[in-house]
Amino acid sequence: MDTVRVRFAPSPTGFLHVGGARTALFNWLLARQKHGVFVLRIEDTDMARSTEASLEGILEGMRFLGMDWDEGPDKGGDFGPYFQSQRLHLYKEYADQLLQSERAYECFCTSEELNAMREEARAEKRDPKYDGRCRHLSADEREAKRAAGLTSVLRFATDYDGQTTVDDRIRGLVAFDNRQLDDFVIFKTDGMPTYNFAVVVDDALMQISHVIRGEDHLSNTPKQIQIYEALGFAVPQFAHIPMILGPDKTRLSKRHGATSVTQFRDEGYLQEAMVNYLALLGWGYDDSQTVFAPSELIEKFALERVSKNPAVFDLKKLEWLNGVYLRDLDLPTLTAAALPFFQRAGLVDESPTTEQTARVERVLETLQPRLKRLDEIEVSASYFFQDVVEYEEKAARKGLLKGSAQEILTFLAKHLNTVSTFDEPTLKPVFAAAMEQFDCKLGDVMQPVRVAVTGTNSSPSMYEVLPILGREVTVQRIQNAVTFITVKQEEES
Ligand code: GLU
Numbered sequence: 001m002d003t004v005r006v007r008f009a010p011s012p013t014g015f016l017h018v019g020g021a022r023t024a025l026f027n028w029l030l031a032r033q034k035h036g037v038f039v040l041r042i043e044d045t046d047m048a049r050s051t052e053a054s055l056e057g058i059l060e061g062m063r064f065l066g067m068d069w070d071e072g073p074d075k076g077g078d079f080g081p082y083f084q085s086q087r088l089h090l091y092k093e094y095a096d097q098l099l100q101s102e103r104a105y106e107c108f109c110t111s112e113e114l115n116a117m118r119e120e121a122r123a124e125k126r127d128p129k130y131d132g133r134c135r136h137l138s139a140d141e142r143e144a145k146r147a148a149g150l151t152s153v154l155r156f157a158t159d160y161d162g163q164t165t166v167d168d169r170i171r172g173l174v175a176f177d178n179r180q181l182d183d184f185v186i187f188k189t190d191g192m193p194t195y196n197f198a199v200v201v202d203d204a205l206m207q208i209s210h211v212i213r214g215e216d217h218l219s220n221t222p223k224q225i226q227i228y229e230a231l232g233f234a235v236p237q238f239a240h241i242p243m244i245l246g247p248d249k250t251r252l253s254k255r256h257g258a259t260s261v262t263q264f265r266d267e268g269y270l271q272e273a274m275v276n277y278l279a280l281l282g283w284g285y286d287d288s289q290t291v292f293a294p295s296e297l298i299e300k301f302a303l304e305r306v307s308k309n310p311a312v313f314d315l316k317k318l319e320w321l322n323g324v325y326l327r328d329l330d331l332p333t334l335t336a337a338a339l340p341f342f343q344r345a346g347l348v349d350e351s352p353t354t355e356q357t358a359r360v361e362r363v364l365e366t367l368q369p370r371l372k373r374l375d376e377i378e379v380s381a382s383y384f385f386q387d388v389v390e391y392e393e394k395a396a397r398k399g400l401l402k403g404s405a406q407e408i409l410t411f412l413a414k415h416l417n418t419v420s421t422f423d424e425p426t427l428k429p430v431f432a433a434a435m436e437q438f439d440c441k442l443g444d445v446m447q448p449v450r451v452a453v454t455g456t457n458s459s460p461s462m463y464e465v466l467p468i469l470g471r472e473v474t475v476q477r478i479q480n481a482v483t484f485i486t487v488k489q490e491e492e493s
Contacts, residue, residue, distance in 0.1 A: 004036030005209045008062075008069075009199070011043045012054040015260030016061030018252060018313060019214060019244050022278045026241055027212045028067040029279070029301040039206055040072030042083045043199075045192045050085075061261040065278075066271050066294065071206075079206040084198055091193040094201050094231055095154055095186060103230040104186060106152040107134040108145040129182035130155070154187035156197070156227065164222035169210075169239040169303045176222040184223055200224050204233035212303070215240040239303045242282045243310045257315045264318075268341060268374025273322040281311040291324055323372040331368075335361050338374050345378035347385040359384065359468070366464040380459075384468055388455040388477055391484070399451030404438050406485040409448050411437060413478040422471045424463040452481035 008024040010016065016024075031038035040062070044050040059073065071077025081087055098104035107130075109117075118128035135157060137145070145152070158181045166174045186197035193201075203211060218240045228235045246256035264274055272294060279297050280290065283306050292300065326334065339360060342348045348356040363384045367377070391400065399405065411434050419426045434445045446462055453474055459465055466474050 002209060004031060004034035005039065005207050006031050006036065006212060007039035007041050007203070007206065007208050008067075009041045009043050009202075009213075010058050011046060011049075012051060012058060013046060013049040014054055016058040016262070017260055018278070018281070020058075021061060021065060021261045021274075022244065022281050023213055023241065024062065024067055025065065025275065025278050026239075026283070026301070026303075026306070027210075028069075029297055030210065030212065030303070031070070032298045033301055036209075037070045038067070039077070039079070039208070040069035040075075040082065041202060041206070042073060043195070044083055044085045045195075045198060047085070047190075047192070057260060057262060064262060064265045064271060065275055084193075084202065087198070087202065088191070088193070090205065091187070091198055091201055095193070095197070098156065098186070098227075098230060099154070101230070103157045104154050105135050105137070105157055105183075106142055107155045107183075107185075108137075108142075108150040108152045109134060110150075127180070127182075130184070132183050135183060151189045153185045153189055155183040156186050156223070156230075158183050158223075159226060164225050166218065166221045166225065166238055168218070168221075169237055170242075170306050171215075171218070171240055171308055174218065174221075176219075178222070178226075181223060181226075186227075196220055196223050197227060200227040200231070200233070203236060204228065204231070208236050210237045210239060210303075212239045212241060215243050239306070241306055242308060244281050245310045245312050247312060247314060249310075249312070252313050256313055266375070268338075268376070269318070269322050270325045270337065270374075273318070273325040276325075277318045277321050281313065282306050291321070319372045323370075326371045326374070327368060329368075331361055331365060334364050334368060338364055338377060341374045341377045342381065342385075345382065347377075347382060362468050366460040366468070370460070383454045383456075383459075384465075388453065388480070391451055391455045391481075392457065395451045395455065395457035396484075399447045399457055400481055400485050401488055403444065404440070405448040406482055406489075408434055408438055408440075408445055409452060409478050409482050409485075412445070412449060413475050413482065416471065416475055416478070419471075422474070423467050427463060427466060448481070449478065453477045 006027040008020075008027050010020055010024075028038050030036065042055060044055075055073070062069070069075060071079060072082045076082075095104060109130075114130070117131055117133075121128040121131075134155070158178065160178050160181070163175045163177055164181075166176070168174055184196060185194050187193055202208075221238055221240075225235055244252040246252050248256075261274065265271075275294050275297065276290075276292050279292060279301070283301065285292070285300050285305065329337065335357065339348070339352065339357070342360055343350060343352070348360060352360065363381050364371075367380060371377075400409075412430065415430045415433065416422075416427075419430060431442065431445050434440075435442060438444070447457065449462055449466075450459055451457055453462075453465060453469060469477075
């Protein structure tokens with residue numbers, strides 16, 4: 001079988017967002033499964049909007065997701081250059097070929113003329129497309145226009161007869177009436193090729209076997225097929241993957257929390273979780289399986305199993321999946337992944353001491369069962385490293401400023417000072433004694449302690465938290481809470 005050669009062709013005009021990453025992933029999965037080649041081609045012909053920063057961001061996003069490319073920037077390859085801006089000579093060569101065979105022509109229409117043409121068409125309730133008026137200019141007429149200093153674009157001489165059928169691996173046969181097309185521009189006045197032209201020259205010369213891209217490009221495909229045919233190129237296989245919508249069923253955007261993939265990384269999503277989730281945006285193996293390691297995705301991915309229906313981006317599901325992967329990590333790996341988040345939050349030094357790393361490990365061990373994103377650590381782990389200077393308002397109201405909290409805490413401060421070691425077996429009897437003394441439930445004892453030592457009312461069990469904090473810190477924080485309650489009571493009386 002011929003080598004599978006696929007490509008991801010981003011324009012460096014923005015982030016690598018969820019949609020682009022999912023397109024890249026489907027291409028990458030197919031390449032890896034078929035031991036084929038994954039090409040990264042940068043479509044930077046829009047000079048005004050393309051930036052180096054965007055390119056860097058895209059490459060960084062690709063690397064975060066582990067989608068390595070075989071040919072492209074930094075790598076080179078036999079079919080380069082891989083930046084469209086460096087391939088202008090190739091586009092010229094093929095445009096010339098189209099001019100020679102009269103499948104392209106110069107168009108001198110000014111924007112005023114084009115506007116007037118569209119207005120007229122609209123007024124007559126016709127499709128506002130280019131009417132082909134420059135198609136049949138004689139050589140002399142063209143020469144005269146050039147001599148008059150008129151600038152021109154190149155238009156493709158579309159074949160208006162019959163239909164162009166896209167044989168799509170996902171959508172089946174999709175026929176387009178050629179009459180709906182027009183003589184679209186292939187070279188602009190600025191000397192740059194348009195997307196529809198450059199993409200064909202590149203995909204053909206780079207011997208791309210499968211064009212896998214977003215469904216928004218389906219309507220471009222008949223135009224591209226006509227160019228392939230006019231240039232005598234073999235038409236690749238097409239697979240148009242469904243759009244991604246937000247939960248409100250509108251097109252996915254930042255509003256839905258779908259930002260650049262590197263932002264997800266910065267929020268503490270793991271590579272494996274992200275890749276797994278992106279794969280599920282339009283693809284599925286069977287209804288019963290959600291968790292797929294990257295290697296399993298490579299094995300099981302199939303274009304035939306990509307849905308025709310739009311996929312819905314669900315941040316909650318992504319978070320849940322990330323939690324699954326976080327819980328699956330062994331402690332040293334989790335620690336290595338989480339350490340940057342502790343550093344970012346200022347909870348440990350830039351070069352953490354051995355003691356700090358050991359504490360990070362212990363803290364992670366207690367947080368791991370509930371962890372969904374690594375950046376939660378900035379809040380949920382802070383009390384292990386920093387004094388509680390403030391209590392959450394609601395936590396204080398319910399845990400400290402109610403019932404016998406003050407008496408219970410005073411009792412605990414006194415008795416916790418006397419236990420030998422500080423672990424579950426030694427702590428339990430102290431809490432039991434408090435329950436007995438105040439004739440209350442375990443929760444009535446634990447809740448004030450939790451608020452006193454964490455400042456919040458949600459945390460792992462006190463039997464896990466207190467041993468990490470140790471006796472001195474625990475007792476100090478309980479005493480601080482007693483003082484806080486006293487001050488509040490005085491303020492109120
Ligand atoms: N640069 C185009 C885009 O980002 C590529 C489309 C294609 O894959 O053909 O939409």
